[in-house]
């Protein structure tokens with residue numbers, strides 16, 4: 001039996017609950033992108049926060065917080081097989097308990113580690129690669145990451161920019177973190193901010209672009225290395241590349 | 248001069264300083280702006296591929312000194328500028344809010360006197376910390392010869408401080424930076440080290456005591472401006488770590504900016520490979536518990552350019568290998584070429600649950616291409632050739648890449 005869920009983390013955990021207590025899931029897929037086929041029956045799982053919380057707690061108690069975090073990262077990834085990687089990993093995890101954290105090279109564990117690492121790497125990368133513009137009433141940033149990492153940035157910037165209003169907008173998924181000086185929430189729609197061409201804003205953008213071109217040492221030039229660290233696909237959201245025409 | 252021009256001039260003068268990492272301290276925002284992450288955050292990468300995490304600028308590029316290797320020495324005829332402390336503070340805050348940077352790295356030429364310059368550096372920190380309540384990362388240069396009291400009050404506001412020794416030996420210092428001597432450079436290093444230790448023990452008793460330089464101190468050495476060997480550099484590094492407990496020693500491949508009888512010609516390209524090997528050697532000192540004279544010695548005072556220093560060491564000590572992966576101690580694992588800190592830890596952890604097979608190793612991050620000549624796994628050796636120094640050396644020698652002919 002294939003389980004179809006609504007794409008939320010709760011929905012995924014609910015499906016895992018049913019797979020344990022009702023019928024075993026053959027696979028779990030997001031309903032929105034599921035390809036029906038004649039031979040595998042499927043059923044839609046209603047996301048249930050209470051059942052999800054039970055699975056969540058069970059992972060925490062019987063396996064480990066580390067594993068819990070890992071599967072959450074995998075859930076945020078763009079890996080098309082992620083639900084099934086998580087399902088298999090948890091099946092093993094409930095057998096082995098916390099030991100699962102030490103068997104890095106196991107075939108059910110390795111893909112989880114690798115995928116989670118990609119996600120956390122991209123999230124860490126955007127702690128640096130995010131650029132805010134001062135619209136006059138709030139700070140606004142746009143990003144288009146490979147993985148759904150937006151939520152992983154929220155606490156960091158809420159702490160860092162306490163006392164400021166800001167919006168971080170994932171344009172690809174049309175999600176936004178909205179922070180009102182203190183608390184933040186995730187909103188599943190956001191408009192692109194109309195950014196006034198304020199003089200101060202332009203001034204700082206120019207200063208930054210100037211600084212950026214000035215600090216590179218001619219005799220050490222290494223564009224390949226630069227491309228490795230700042231891939232082309234991120235550049236159009238970065239002031240210093242836009243302004244210095246290094247896109 | 249407008250801010251834009253000043254920034255151009257004062258960023259230019261600071262760019263040869265490589266010690267710009269923002270790591271080493273975890274700090275939360277306490278009702279102002281900013282925090283710090285201990286792992287350090289890179290915000291962008293410049294065209295030379297170097298990470299940009301801090302606004303790295305000079306307060307001024309006027310200097311009363313005349314160090315041979317420095318663009319800012321007083322005999323050079325270059326555009327000069329100075330920021331006011333407030334300009335630097337405003338720039339930092341505005342860049343920081345937009346997430347361009349992780350904090351400030353403030354260095355300076357010596358304008359008028361060491362005390363005058365140090366006082367102005369202090370003022371920048373005073374504005375940032377007390378007026379703007381900035382909790383982000385700040386690294387400042389200590390001006391050698393400045394009053395210890397000034398160094399002290401600056402240290403209470405900075406995250407990291409550094410004094411660049413630039414040259415590893417007294418002779419090359421005499422030759423290239425005649426106004427500086429090692430004792431003058433060591434005095435503030437010693438002071439900072441002392442106060443850090445004292446501060447740490449005071450904080451155990453009185454929680455409210457302000458932290459002094461919580462991210463520690465670092466220094467930089469220029470590589471290739473003088474004739475010093477890697478042995479002198481690595482020995483000096485070891486001494487600095489032991490004597491002052493420095494957090495980091497940075498190496499900067501010398502980029503010729505001046506002409507002079509004691510300097511390499513202007514056409515010399517910066518010794519980047521040598522710089523890279525020195526960083527590798529530095530890792531061996533800091534994380535792999537190697538001693539300086541295991542890495543280089545009087546007979547071969549320069550690091551091998553073909554091999555990283557760990558392989559070179561292993562090739563000179565083949566009698567210690569091969570090591571059995573399932574039995575070697577953590578310290579021994581760390582000495583195997585191709586095994587890093589992470590993979591060594593994974594091996595130790597997974598080993599408790601059962602034997603490790605050769606197949607597992609690759610998935611744990613071990614670079615078998617190198618490691619296979621130095622290990623056995625469940626008693627088997629997978630190197631394919633006898634584990635003898637000359638043969639392994641040959642097998643590991645990088646094949647010269649065929650040179651692409653240029654058509655134009």
Ligand code: SF4
Pocket residue numbers: 310311312313314317318319320321355356357
């Ligand atoms: S004291 Fe510093 S800025 Fe002045 S010449 Fe020497 S290295 Fe350059």
